[in-house]
Amino acid sequence: MTDVFAVGKQMFAQFDGGAWLRVHLGIYGAWDFSGEIVVDSTIASANGRMGQTNQRGTIFDTAGENSITSIGAPRLARMRMSEQSKMSTASDVFPPEPVGAVRLRLLTPTVCADLRGPTACELLTDAQIATVIDRLGPDPQHDSSPAAEEKFVTALRKRAVPVGQLLMDQSVVAGIGNVYRAEMLFRARIDPYRAGTTITGDEAQQLWRDWVVLLGIGIDTGQMMTIDDLTPDQWTAAMARREERHWVYKREGLPCRVCGTNIALAEMQNRKLYWCPSCQT
Numbered sequence: 463m464t465d466v467f468a469v470g471k472q473m474f475a476q477f478d479g480g481a482w483l484r485v486h487l488g489i490y491g492a493w494d495f496s497g498e499i500v501v502d503s504t505i506a507s508a509n510g511r512m513g514q515t516n517q518r519g520t521i522f523d524t525a526g527e528n529s530i531t532s533i534g535a536p537r538l539a540r541m542r543m544s545e546q547s548k549m550s551t552a553s554d555v556f557p558p559e560p561v562g563a564v565r566l567r568l569l570t571p572t573v574c575a576d577l578r579g580p581t582a583c584e585l586l587t588d589a590q591i592a593t594v595i596d597r598l599g600p601d602p603q604h605d606s607s608p609a610a611e612e613k614f615v616t617a618l619r620k621r622a623v624p625v626g627q628l629l630m631d632q633s634v635v636a637g638i639g640n641v642y643r644a645e646m647l648f649r650a651r652i653d654p655y656r657a658g659t660t661i662t663g664d665e666a667q668q669l670w671r672d673w674v675v676l677l678g679i680g681i682d683t684g685q686m687m688t689i690d691d692l693t694p695d696q697w698t699a700a701m702a703r704r705e706e707r708h709w710v711y712k713r714e715g716l717p718c719r720v721c722g723t724n725i726a727l728a729e730m731q732n733r734k735l736y737w738c739p740s741c742q743t
């Protein structure tokens with residue numbers, strides 16, 4: 463592997479000889495790692511389930527959605543995919559026998575990565591990769607230039623479609639999912655049903671800049687933390703429990719943390735949308 467990066471929810475990796483791998487985990491996809499996994503500067507022998515933090519000091523929450531040995535769908539969700547996909551327990555053999563429907567295995571002399579259940583996994587040429595990336599909206603982790611910001615601002619304000627829907631459109635901005643969509647609109651006090659055409663340039667710019675900040679925090683901590691100005695104790699609690707780290711996401715019926723109005727829930731394009739009807743008008 464000579465290069466690897468993400469744009470939105472997709473991973474692109476280049477290999478000797480020029481072939482590109484494109485992976486989109488989707489809801490059920492996950493990578494499982496075994497062998498010698500480098501954690502900061504220490505090497506952990508991770509046959510299955512050890513470790514308290516992963517890259518960049520990620521803190522695990524009580525739902526166990528991240529671990530040193532896997533990235534992607536929570537283990538329980540993966541189990542439901544098929545009986546065959548049951549995760550093996552720790553094995554001393556390296557590389558381990560593939561278990562279940564392994565779609566792709568990346569193997570080095572010391573590390574093995576198995577991919578199961580992805581929405582997309584394909585080998586592409588340079589030209590095909592360029593086409594895929596070109597169709598995606600900007601991702602500040604991939605390109606944080608003023609041009610990327612401008613591309614987002616223009617795309618967001620172009621259509622008379624609810625802004626809550628536009629933020630989920632991967633051609634407008636790549637990578638914002640359901641959690642960040644709800645949280646960003648609350649932070650900006652924007653009604654999710656407002657048409658993109660009514661969003662001002664300043665509002666769109668602020669949304670982009672907030673996304674830059676939130677995405678950075680997410681990558682550094684491994685959690686989708688969207689509340690600012692927490693005390694150290696509150697921060698620790700919020701890292702451990704999702705209920706403590708969001709303004710509106712999954713808080714339907716609970717009082718808004720700012721105004722006390724009950725948080726609302728509705729379906730928007732088959733995804734759950736959470737917002738405060740008082741703060742976001």
Ligand SMILES: [Zn+2]
Nearest residue numbers: 718721738741
């Ligand atoms: Zn409110």
